[in-house]
Amino acid sequence: MVTPIKALRKNRLKTMLIFISMVVSICAIFLISAIANGVVTMYSTMLKTDGDIIVTQKGISDTFFSDINRSLGLKIEKIENVKKVNTLILGASPVNNLPIVGIYGVSKNRFENYRLIRGKYPDLHEVMVGEKINNILQTPKTVTISKKEFKVSGVYKSDIGFEDGGVVIGLEDASSIFHKSASLFLVTLDDINKQDISAQINALDDGIEAKTTDEFIDNYNQFKIIKISSDVISFLAFLMGILGIVSMMSMVVNDRKVEFGIMRSLGFSSRAIIIKLITETLIVAILAYLCAIALSYLILDAIGHMEKFQGYINGDITPSLAISVFFISIIMATLGSLLPAIWASRVDPMSLILQGGAR
Amino acid sequence: MRLKAEHIEHFYAQEHILHDINLEIESSCITAIVGESGSGKTTLLAILSSLLRASSGSVHYDDISLEAIKNIDEFRKKNIGFVFQFHYLIDYLNIEENITLNALDATKSSALLKALGIEHLASRYSDEVSGGERQRAAIARALINDPTFVFADEPTGNLDTKNAIGVFELFKEFKKTGFVVATHDKKIIDYADTIIEMEDGFVKNIYTQ
Known part of the structure; x- marks a missing residue:
C-alpha cells in the first residue's frame, strides 16, 4: 500500500x-x-400521506392533467371499510411575482394534514401558504393567483418541499382557478385488502382508475x-x-x-x-x-x-x-x-x- | 548453470543485426561482450537475457530453452538480474525500497547494502546520492534474488574511472553469480574471465583468460 x-x-x-x-x-x-x-x-410522500388508494382519471400520464368528478368521492366514501376520502386539485400557477408555485386545492378533511404555525385554515376566497413561500413573499396578507386575489388565512409548515413552497386552497376556489372538478382522490382504508376496494372503486365509473398508492408510485410515468x-x-x-x-x-x-x-x-x-x-x-x-x-x-x-x-x-x-x-x-x-x-x-x-x- | 546460444540470427526491420551466433557462458564468471557501436553486443545481451526474442536460433539455460519456459517473468525474477547504463532507480522509492522492489526475500537487503558499501544510504532517494552510489544500488537490486546471471549493459557508461573500476571490482566479489557485461570500456579486460569480441553482428573472437 x-x-x-x-x-x-x-x-x-x-x-x-x-x-x-x-x-x-x-x-x-x-x-x-x-x-x-x-x-x-x-x-410520493405527499401522495402516501393518508392515502392507501389513489383514484385518478383513467389513462392520464400526469396527475396535473387528471380531471374527475368530485361527486364520485361521496360514492367511494360509502364503500365498506373506506375510512376517509381526500379530494385534491393539483395545479401550478404564478403567485404574486413568483412565476410558478404549486397550488393544492384540498377538501376540508385534509386541512389537518398541514401543520399550522400561524393563523387558521382557509375559508372561501382564502389560502394558507407554506412557510417557505411565506418567507419568500415576506409574509403577505393577500396573494394573487390567476388574477384573483386571496386573503392569506394562515401559514403551515411541511417537511415536503413541494408543499412547504406551495399554496393550499379550498376545493371551490381551486376548481374555479383550474376549471376542473377534482384531480384525484386519496382514499384511506381500514386495515383491509386494498386490491379488493380498488376493484370496487373502478367499478363505479369507466373514466376513473384506482390503484394502491405503491402501485401508482411504481408505475407513475413522471x-x-x-x-x-x-x-x-x-x-x-x-x-x-x-x-x-x-x-x-x-x-x-x-x-x-x-x-x-x-x-x-x-x-x-x-x-x-x-x-x-x-x-x-x-x-x-x-x-x-x-x-x-x-x-x-x-x-x-x-x-x-x-x-x-x-x-x-x-x-x-x-x-x-x-x-x-x-x-x-x-x-x-x-x-x-x-x-x-x-x-x-x-x-x-x-x-x-x-x-x-x-x- | 550454463548459458548456451545456438545459431542466433536477428533482424531489425530489414537489417541483419546478428549472424549465426554460437556461444556458451558459464555462471560464476565475468563475461565481457565487447565491440564497437553497432556491432550487435547489446542486441545479443538482450537476447541472452530473455528481454528480446531472436529471429531464429535458441537460447538455453542448462537444458531449458527460453522458448519452453511458460512463466518467463518468474524465471527472470529468480535467475536473472539487470544493470543498465542509467541506474534507473525509481525516484519515489528510497534505495532500500528500490532494491527490495521484487525481492524474494527482502531481509537480505541489509547484508547486500553492507556488502556494496551503501548501507548508510538505505533511506536516501536516488537524487540524494552520487552517480557511483546509484549504480551500486542498481547492482544491489540486480543481486537481491541471488540470480544465476546478471546482465549489464554499459554499466560504467555514466561513471568516472574510479567508480567504473569500483563496479568491475564489485562484480568480481560476487563469485556465485555470472556477470555478462556488454561494454565499450576497455578496463573490463582486466576483470573478465571470458571476452567475446563482436564485429558487424558476428562473433569475431572468444577468448578466456
Whole structure:
C-alpha cells in the first residue's frame, strides 16, 4: 500500500487532475440522482400521506392533467371499510411575482394534514401558504393567483418541499382557478385488502382508475421519466469520468515508462503492473468518493436554502444511493485505468537498453 | 548453470543485426561482450537475457530453452538480474525500497547494502546520492534474488574511472553469480574471465583468460 501512495505523491499534479476529474463526475452522479430521488420522494410522500388508494382519471400520464368528478368521492366514501376520502386539485400557477408555485386545492378533511404555525385554515376566497413561500413573499396578507386575489388565512409548515413552497386552497376556489372538478382522490382504508376496494372503486365509473398508492408510485410515468433522465445523465457523467481517467492515466503511464520497463526486467508480471496501476487509481477513487459525497451534501444543502428554488429541489442522498455510487466510482476507476494499465504492462524493457544509446 | 546460444540470427526491420551466433557462458564468471557501436553486443545481451526474442536460433539455460519456459517473468525474477547504463532507480522509492522492489526475500537487503558499501544510504532517494552510489544500488537490486546471471549493459557508461573500476571490482566479489557485461570500456579486460569480441553482428573472437 505504501508504494502506490508514494507513486501518487510523486506524480502530484496528475494525481490531483485525476482526483478532480473523479470528484466532478462522482459529484455530478450524486447530485443528479439525489435531486431526482428527492423529487420522487417528495411527491410520493405527499401522495402516501393518508392515502392507501389513489383514484385518478383513467389513462392520464400526469396527475396535473387528471380531471374527475368530485361527486364520485361521496360514492367511494360509502364503500365498506373506506375510512376517509381526500379530494385534491393539483395545479401550478404564478403567485404574486413568483412565476410558478404549486397550488393544492384540498377538501376540508385534509386541512389537518398541514401543520399550522400561524393563523387558521382557509375559508372561501382564502389560502394558507407554506412557510417557505411565506418567507419568500415576506409574509403577505393577500396573494394573487390567476388574477384573483386571496386573503392569506394562515401559514403551515411541511417537511415536503413541494408543499412547504406551495399554496393550499379550498376545493371551490381551486376548481374555479383550474376549471376542473377534482384531480384525484386519496382514499384511506381500514386495515383491509386494498386490491379488493380498488376493484370496487373502478367499478363505479369507466373514466376513473384506482390503484394502491405503491402501485401508482411504481408505475407513475413522471417518476419513470425523471428516473430515466437522471440515469442517462448519470451515465454520461460516468463516461466523462472514465474518459478523464483514461486520458490522465495515459499521460501518467507515458511519464513512468522507465519505471514499468524496470519492473518488467525485474520479473514483475504484466498482471502485477496492471494491479499496481489499478490500485493507485482505486486509492484516488476512494478519496474522490469521500470528497464528492461531502461536497454533494454541501451543494444540496445550499440548493435547499436558495430562495429561488422555493424548496422544490430537495436532494436526498439515501444510504442505498451512497452505496451504489461507491461501487460506480470503483467501476469507473477500474475501467478508466484498465487500458492505460494494460499499456503500461506491455512496456518493452528493451526500450531501457535502447535509451542507453548502445546497440 | 550454463548459458548456451545456438545459431542466433536477428533482424531489425530489414537489417541483419546478428549472424549465426554460437556461444556458451558459464555462471560464476565475468563475461565481457565487447565491440564497437553497432556491432550487435547489446542486441545479443538482450537476447541472452530473455528481454528480446531472436529471429531464429535458441537460447538455453542448462537444458531449458527460453522458448519452453511458460512463466518467463518468474524465471527472470529468480535467475536473472539487470544493470543498465542509467541506474534507473525509481525516484519515489528510497534505495532500500528500490532494491527490495521484487525481492524474494527482502531481509537480505541489509547484508547486500553492507556488502556494496551503501548501507548508510538505505533511506536516501536516488537524487540524494552520487552517480557511483546509484549504480551500486542498481547492482544491489540486480543481486537481491541471488540470480544465476546478471546482465549489464554499459554499466560504467555514466561513471568516472574510479567508480567504473569500483563496479568491475564489485562484480568480481560476487563469485556465485555470472556477470555478462556488454561494454565499450576497455578496463573490463582486466576483470573478465571470458571476452567475446563482436564485429558487424558476428562473433569475431572468444577468448578466456
